[in-house]
Amino acid sequence: MKCFLVLSVLLPGALASASALAAPCEQAPGTTKVYLQIGDTQEPLIKALARKLRDNTPNPITIIYATSGSCTNVDAILRDTPFAGNMGYVPSVAEDPAWTVAMPPITCTPDAPGRVPDIANSNVFVSACNLTVPASIAEVHGPTQAYVMAVPEANTADRAITFEEAYFAFGFGSAGGAQPWTEENQLFIRTVTKSTLLSWAASIGVPASKWKGVRLDKSSEVVNSLATSAAPSRAIGILGSEVYDANRGKLNALAFKARGQSYAYFPDSTATATDKKNVRDGHYTVWSPTIYLAKGSAGQPSNPAAAYIINLIAGRSVTPGPVFDPVALIVAAGIVPDCAMRVTRDFEGGKLRLYQPSESCTCRFEKLATGTSTCQTCTDTCSSGTCRAGLCEER
Secondary structure: OHHHHHHHHHHHHHHHHHHHOOOEHHHOOOOOEEEEEEOHHHHHHHHHHHHHHHOOOOOOOEEEEEEOOHHHHHHHHHHOOOOOOOEEEOOOOOOOOOOOOOOOOEEEEOOOOOOOOOEEEEOOOHHHHOOOOOOOEEEEEEEEEEEEEEEEOOOOOOOEEEHHHHHHHHHHHHHOOOOOOOOHHHEEEEOOOOHHHHHHHHHHOOOHHHOOOEEEOOHHHHHHHHHOOOOOOOOEEEEEHHHHHOOOOOEEEOEEEOOOOOOOEOOOOOOOOOOOHHHHOOOOOOEEEEEEEEEEEOOEEOOHHHHHHHHHHHOOOOOOOOOOOHHHHHHHOOOEOHHHOOEEOOOOOOOOEEOOOOOOOHHHHHHHHHOOOOOOEOOOOOOOOEEEOOEEEOO
């Protein structure tokens, strides 16, 4: 018994000491370091990219990052707000061959007197944050991020939710009468600076500050709250679709019937698919571009290393070329590269319109996301379209 009591006293102190002993970030390995402030829905992509860039022999870069809400991130780069609290970076293969994206990063403490972000990430349009990007900041739109409403895996009765049901459930809570989602302590939402809440707020017409429910800081907290709910038939939460994808064994996504639609749609073609077909063609409407901001102008970051990272994420060509496939990292992270999109919009929750990327990667996306493609294979030319990555793309 005494042994257990001693452990219970020592453990918090031991953890605090470990945190306090995190090395300064400036001592992280690598000559070229880039500091990012990102939304937590993008952490899997950034960790995967960081791993590859550590070993990118033509241009090795160490990404050091912290997570926060989209609007907080935008404000930080506009105001040069220094990082607060621990940050993280990813080990190279030589440093830790067994490390995976599912594992935490190595922690470090921001440099004194104050390190500011080289890159900030928002996963909603900047206008959704009531902020304006000045000419001194380069704004680059990256892959598309979808958002879902999810319920515990034990709830197999509810498969869809309508615009009206979501409006009354999250706008009025217990007074809304949107059965079975009337218990406000079972509505798991995010705080007002988070892209997940801002995107859904624009989609159902309930201002982010007016939502009913339990406000949680992290996506993982929404997942855990849903998975452990004592009332699974009444619990519902909002998540980035890639966060949901990583937790399909615990949760079920609800198809969403947007205002004016006749049917409800999943982000994917079916509840079990991973093709993001309905996001790409506009049937599923709750999505936002991922946006990357850095000092610069006319969409071109002035920091060469920051530009290299942003251009890889945005699907732009870079010099020197990487020794890995950035599109494969994007698809594996559960988001949609711009080159696979067929619709676009101008502001959060705005009307969709048809879109044609300059170079399509629809065939490649489907092959990477699902393992198969109906597109014609090629080695050089195509009877119709363009041969790219061994598949005949339409453009």
